[in-house]
Amino acid sequence: MTKDILVDIKERLPTFSKGQKRIGNYILSSYSRAAYMTAHKLGQQVNVSESTVVRFATELGYEGYPSMQKALQEMIRNKLTTLQRLEVSHERIINNEDVLSMVMHADAENIRMTLEGVNKESFDQVVRAILSARKVYIVGIRSASAIAEFLGFYLNMALDNVVVVHINSFSEVFEQIFRIGEGDILLGISFPRYSKRTVKTMRYAKAQGATTVAITDSALSPLAELADHTLQAKSDMISFVDSLVAPLSLVNALITAVSRQRDEELTGTFDKLEQIWDEYEVFEKTDA
Numbered sequence: 001m002t003k004d005i006l007v008d009i010k011e012r013l014p015t016f017s018k019g020q021k022r023i024g025n026y027i028l029s030s031y032s033r034a035a036y037m038t039a040h041k042l043g044q045q046v047n048v049s050e051s052t053v054v055r056f057a058t059e060l061g062y063e064g065y066p067s068m069q070k071a072l073q074e075m076i077r078n079k080l081t082t083l084q085r086l087e088v089s090h091e092r093i094i095n096n097e098d099v100l101s102m103v104m105h106a107d108a109e110n111i112r113m114t115l116e117g118v119n120k121e122s123f124d125q126v127v128r129a130i131l132s133a134r135k136v137y138i139v140g141i142r143s144a145s146a147i148a149e150f151l152g153f154y155l156n157m158a159l160d161n162v163v164v165v166h167i168n169s170f171s172e173v174f175e176q177i178f179r180i181g182e183g184d185i186l187l188g189i190s191f192p193r194y195s196k197r198t199v200k201t202m203r204y205a206k207a208q209g210a211t212t213v214a215i216t217d218s219a220l221s222p223l224a225e226l227a228d229h230t231l232q233a234k235s236d237m238i239s240f241v242d243s244l245v246a247p248l249s250l251v252n253a254l255i256t257a258v259s260r261q262r263d264e265e266l267t268g269t270f271d272k273l274e275q276i277w278d279e280y281e282v283f284e285k286t287d288a
Contacts, residue, residue, distance in 0.1 A: 004075060005060070005068070005071050005072050005075055006027070006028060006031060006075070008060060009024045009027060009028060009060070010024075010028060012024075012059075012060070013025070013028075016056075016059070019046075019048040019049075019052045020052065020055070020056045020059065022046040022047070022048060023042065023043075023046055023048060023052070023053060023056045024056070026042070026045060026046045027072070031072065034072065035069065035072040035073045036073070039053040039054055039057075039065040040053075053065060056068075057069075073236070074218060074220065106236070106243065107243055107245040107246070109234075110233075110234040110235065110236055110243055110245055110246040111234075111245060111246045111249050113234045113246075114232070114233045114234045114246040114247075114249065114250060117232060117234075118231065118232060118233075118250065119230075119231075119232075122229050122230065122231060123231060123253070123254070123257070124257075125229055126187075126213050126229050126231060126254065127254065127257045127258055127261075129185050129211050129213070129228075129229065130155070130159075130185060130187075130254075130258055131258060131261055131262075133161065133183065133184055133185040133211070134161065134183035134184050135161045135162075135163060135180070135183075135184045135185075136155065136159060136161055136162045136163065136184075136185050136187070137163050137165060137176075137177055137180060137184065137185065137186040137187070137205070137210075138151055138152045138155075138162065138163070138164045138165065138186075138187045138189070139164075139165040139167075139173070139186065139187070139188050139189065139198055139201050139202075140188070140189035140190065140198065141167055141190070141195040141197050141198050142195060143191070143242045143244065144189040144190050144191060144195065144198070144244075144247075146244065147189050147215070147244060147247055147248055147251055148164055148165075148189050149164060150248065150251060151164075151187070151189075151251045151254070151255065152164035154255045154259075155255060155258060157259070157266065157269060157270075158255075158258055158259045158262040158265065158266055158269075159258070159262070163176065163177075165177060165201065167197060173197065173200075173201050173204075174204065177201065177204065177205065180204075180205050180208050180210045181208045181209050181210060182208075182209040182210065183210075184205075184210040184211070185210060185211040185212075185213060186201070186202060186205040186210050186211070186212050186213070187213045187215060188201060188202040188205075188212065188213065188214055188215070188216075188223050188226075188227070189215040189216070189247070190214075190215075190216055190221070190223050191216060191217050191235040191242055191244070191247065192217065192235070192242075194216075194221060194222050194223065198223065199222045199223060199226065202214070202223055202226040202227070203226055206226050206228075211228050211229075212226055212227045212228050212229075213227055213228065213229045213230070213231065214226070214227035214229070214230045214231070215231050215233065215247065215250065215251065216230065216231075216232065216233075217232060217233060217234060217235045217247075218232060219232070231250060231254075233246040233247040233249075233250040234246045235247055
């Protein structure tokens, strides 16, 4: 379904039964909470049965409640403020004392869903585009900067044309990428809440004729609209903290795929680096 679920509910509210109206009104007024409630919990909240909640979802055209819940979560993720994220996470965690297991199981589920949903043809195309690029630019801001730095650090081992764009002020972006053009590639990394700077950087790169790649969470991401290739990774939050486990795993696979095509060069690179690391005592030596 392409229509905003909240708009759909508002338009169809007069046609619903009394119980369905209570569900609809609660979702419209408290969508940030409703999106993470089970059908049973939502029914309890508005005093209707769980089966009424399920019928409400099918009435809207979804296969079932999980499909409607997923659509609601996708729609609101970029609308949530940090305070709302904190409130949502509190409600999800309050009845579960085993936070360690809950968070790690959620991260494992994000990786599983990413693997199931990733477009392997797009992945291979991105690998080829990186290998053939004149220069590889990488941009990720705020929490995504950790992924950008990780990707840049290891790609730099295999390639000699990698630039990680560092941003303190927006003008610095253009100072670092103003030469970007045809033959270059820019990998933009962002997850909800999406960075406007990353979006604008991708828009500039695309306008200059560079190949653009979005590493993001959804085809509805503003980065995806500007991308020649999109690699999707789940980053569903369990708290106000973005879950970057699946995106990092995807980037790790990207680094590995690129490196496999540069085995001979990497052998020479690491042979030289090992000599430098040893000479300048970069790493602590341990007795083993």
